[in-house]
Amino acid sequence: MNLNLNKREKIAVTSAAVFLSLFIISQFIIVPVFEKRDDLRQQLIDKKDILLDMKILQSEYVTMKEKLESSRQGLKKRPGNFTLFSFLDRLAGDTGLKDHIAYMKPSTSVKEDSGLKISRVELKLQEVTIKDLTSYLFKVETTENMVIVKRLSIIKTGKNTGLVNAVLQVETFES
Numbered sequence: 001m002n003l004n005l006n007k008r009e010k011i012a013v014t015s016a017a018v019f020l021s022l023f024i025i026s027q028f029i030i031v032p033v034f035e036k037r038d039d040l041r042q043q044l045i046d047k048k049d050i051l052l053d054m055k056i057l058q059s060e061y062v063t064m065k066e067k068l069e070s071s072r073q074g075l076k077k078r079p080g081n082f083t084l085f086s087f088l089d090r091l092a093g094d095t096g097l098k099d100h101i102a103y104m105k106p107s108t109s110v111k112e113d114s115g116l117k118i119s120r121v122e123l124k125l126q127e128v129t130i131k132d133l134t135s136y137l138f139k140v141e142t143t144e145n146m147v148i149v150k151r152l153s154i155i156k157t158g159k160n161t162g163l164v165n166a167v168l169q170v171e172t173f174e175s
Helices: 007-077 082-094 130-141
Strands: 100-109 117-129 145-156 163-174
Touching: 082 100, 082 117, 082 130, 082 163, 117 130, 117 145, 130 145, 130 163
Parallel strands: none
Antiparallel strands: 100 117, 117 163, 145 163
């Protein structure tokens, strides 16, 4: 194309062509490069967060695995003929509370999520002193037989007798 343009028109057309070229280059080359860089930076930040979460979960998993192994070793240390009912009965005899037992109700259940068998005994003690109850609870909780008091209800009896009634729910896992 041979256009007869004066000097000012040539400068205007050249300027428009340069501007249009720079605009096209910036819109289709430079801007996408910076957008891609920003996207990659955000992805890197997201991946670092995911990695941190994974490390935290790994640490929790290792801790749980160690506790599980410790629990398994504790279960293996128990006598082969161990039952929660007889353990609590024997302990009540040792602490002098056997005559204060109103009832002992044993039960078992299986945790659905893990398949572990739980042995449970509900025990009611009547007219015991807080000192005797505390001693009994201490011996239950500190035994190496992996026994825990899941629930405890204490009710004062009489006005000034200093005696209480207690209902305990004690649990352990069975191997």
